[in-house]
Amino acid sequence: MSIPLTILKDVFGYTAFRGAQAQIVDHVVAGGDALVLMPTGGGKSLCYQVPALARQQAGQGVSIVVSPLIALMHDQVGALHEVGVKAAFLNSTLSGEEANAVERQLLRGELTLLYAAPERVATPRFLSLLDGLYQKRQLALFAIDEAHCVSQWGHDFRPEYRALAVFHERYPGVPRIALTATADDTTRADIVQHLQLDEAQQFVSSFDRPNIRYSIAEKKDATQQLLRFIEREHAGEAGIVYCQSRKRVEEIAELLCREGMDALPYHAGLDSEVRQKHQDRFLRDEGVVMTATIAFGMGIDKPDVRFVAHLDLPKNIEGYYQETGRAGRDGLPSDAWMAYGLQDVVNQRRMIDESPAAEEFKQVLRGKLDALLALAEATDCRRVRLLSYFGEASEPCGNCDNCLNPPDMWDGTEAARMLLSTVYRVQQASGISFGAGHVMDILRGKETEKVTQRGHQKLSTFGIGAAFSEQQLRGVLRQLIATGTLAVDASAFNTLHLTAESRSVLKGERQVLLRESINQPASRSRSRGGKTPAAVAVAAGLSGPGQQRFTALKTWRAEVAKAHNLPAYIIFPDATLAAIAALNPGSLDDLMEVSGIGAKKLDSYGTQVLDVLQALA
CATH class of the missing domain: 1.10.150.80 (HRDC domain)
Structure with a gap:
């Protein structure tokens, strides 16, 4: 039996590596650099923990692990202690005396792994410690977790990660392994460039998480939809609910508590002690639902999260994949559920347009958003779409909402032409543009105060869309905005404007196909409920x-x-x-x-x- 396999069995209790783990471990043990893309729950930590133990056995010293989260460091070090591995962390939770004690352990060669935040790694004091170890040839390995943080195109960009190129420049010959669960081609290229991993072997595992069922529901009453989803599918089980704003996080947590669920809020506006307390409860107690902004979740190792729900649209597919990937790390059936509506599209486009970033950067963000919108609007297999974004071909999964309940389609071309014509005629008649609600009122023939004050009941398009429900028209508007056929001006009260893409629809050159609304979630074959077995x-x-x-x-x-x-x-x-x-x-x-x-x-x-x-x- 090889040394890595012996370590895997004796220390961690597993008889075989999974997937590409064996190749990665052998490559790093031999001193090679590696860039590892592996989905959440795929076993990334073993890819550096086993080499750290093997290289220490060979007399090559301590391994340094860069980790962005204090809570994750604490739990990973605790887990290593449980299996008999000597590990420690250096972060802001330690007193000066405790930090000095860890540094003495490091210098005496008593540690196999030392975890540290990227901010600490770049300090002169820490680099001085590493210099001393390097001179003694007692630096075995550098592991950079959550490596996508180095990229401005990633969803968790942290500038301090850029300083980690010092490992290559200052300590040549010490192998480096960078790991992430999400990186498209652009982000991957950024990781290679900024961490100077040009010679590193890249290991890209399948991004597929077959135990996760992806569902995206048309947003109607999102809070009630969420309640029905949890009660029907995941009563009494642990989950995460993501919201865009801190206020919304607080409201949803209160709502879930009133409904008898054990729910907690988490966002950057809470006191750090409260955030830590809530995160500890989520990790340690069973059946806790965390409602959170994206400030929560990176590196969360809790294996039995049965669902991740989004009440607001994320910024891009990387963020969506990373967040949904926190469900079902134990490989058991889990859900990624999202409610998605017109306002989500408007809000995300507005945030990009109002960003102070350069236009080139905004274009990249728009492209990433467009890919997510295409996933949300898809009528074919969600998993095929998701994996395709990461360059992976696949077959329909038979487990997402579209596979389980193929949506009925309707031809929204006529409604789309009516909406675009109304946007044009309103602007021509008034010299200014209006928002979605007013345009729909005109089209449906509603003589509201605003319509009559402006004289818009006299427009040729007034009332010609009375046969369409508001819900149908919202669906049409959402797709037109999602595909860039209509633009929203965030600086002018979210008013609608025609684009160059509008012409093809107005002239009848392009068909607009839409999905019929589906109210009921697809059901699993297995029994669910509050009193069912785990x-x-x-x-x-x-x-x-x-x-x-x-x-x-x-x-x-x-x-x-x-x-x-x-x-x-x-x-x-x-x-x-x-x-x-x-x-x-x-x-x-x-x-x-x-x-x-x-x-x-x-x-x-x-x-x-x-x-x-x-x-x-």
Whole structure:
């Protein structure tokens, strides 16, 4: 057995690498640089943790891991301690005395992995420490997690990541591995350029997350749609709800709590202690729903998040993929659900137009938004569209909303021509433009005060669209704006304007096909509900006694996790507990056969686990 495979089995309790992990590990252990693109839940951390252990065994010293989040550092170091790996972190949560103690450990060669934030890595003090280790040939590896943060085209750009090129310039010969779950070609090129990874081998895994069902609903009453979705599909289960504004985050958290759910808000406007408390509860407790802005989530390792919901449209597909990828890290059925409407399109285009960025940058942002809008408007397989964006060909998944309930289509060309004609005639008659609501009122023949004051009831298009519902017209407007056939002027009260693309529709040269509204979410074949067994127990096919063992093990695990001040899944993930419950081992030798139980965990918890099972016998 190779050294990396022995480490994988003895330390982490797994008998085989997954996917490209073995190739990546062998390449880095041998001293090669690597750029790793692997989906959330694909096992990126093992791609540098195993090489760190292997290179230290070979006398090559400590590995430095750059991580952007304090909470993630704490949990990853805690998880490494649980499997017997000597690891530490340096961040702002440590006192001066505690930080000095970690630095002394580092210099004495007592650490295998040291985690640090990018801001700290670039400081003269930290670089001085690295200089000393480099001179002694005791720097084994640099791992740069969330590497997309280096790119201005990424969704989490952090300028301090640019300084990490110092690893290449100052410490030649020390291998570097940069890892991310999301990067299109532009972002990937940026990572290579700014981290000076031109010679690095690139490992691109499939972006497919087959256990996630993608659904995008037409936004009507978004809060009620969200409530129905959670109650029908995920009652009592952990999830994340993303909103665009802090105010909306607070409102949704309050609403969910009133409906009897355990929900918490998270956004940058909250006190840092409150944010930390809420994040800890989400990670450590079961069934918590976090309502959040995009300030929450990067690097969240919680494996049993059963759903991610978006009440507002993200900025681009990378952001959408990264956020939805926080669901189902354990590989079990999970949902990515989004409510999407006309105002989302208007808001996102307005934010780009009002940005102080250069026009070239705005054009890139518009292109990324257009790709997301195409996904939202799609009538074919969502997964095929999503993977295609990352350059990956695939077949229809049979699991997204469009595959499960193919939408009926209607020809909206006539309605589109009426809307465009009304926009034109209103502007011609008044010398100014108006917003979507006023244009629809004219088209549907509604004599509102604003319509009559302006004399717009006299326009030739007044009332000619009375046969169309407001919902239908909103759908037409949304697609016209999404495709650039209509423009929204954010600086003038979101007024509508024709574009160069309008002509082809007005002249009948282009057809506008739209999906009929679908109100009901597609149902899974498996049972859902507040009192049903945990998803992992269902997936493992546990019998009645097996479910009793699983529940007893979870109760024991919760007590241990609380005593260790760690999330429960770091002690043992649900999948490992389910495997134990299914096997019902009678000895430590039997228990050692369960995936995810290495030597240190067997020594720490093996007897306790057997005692829990024996008590039920």
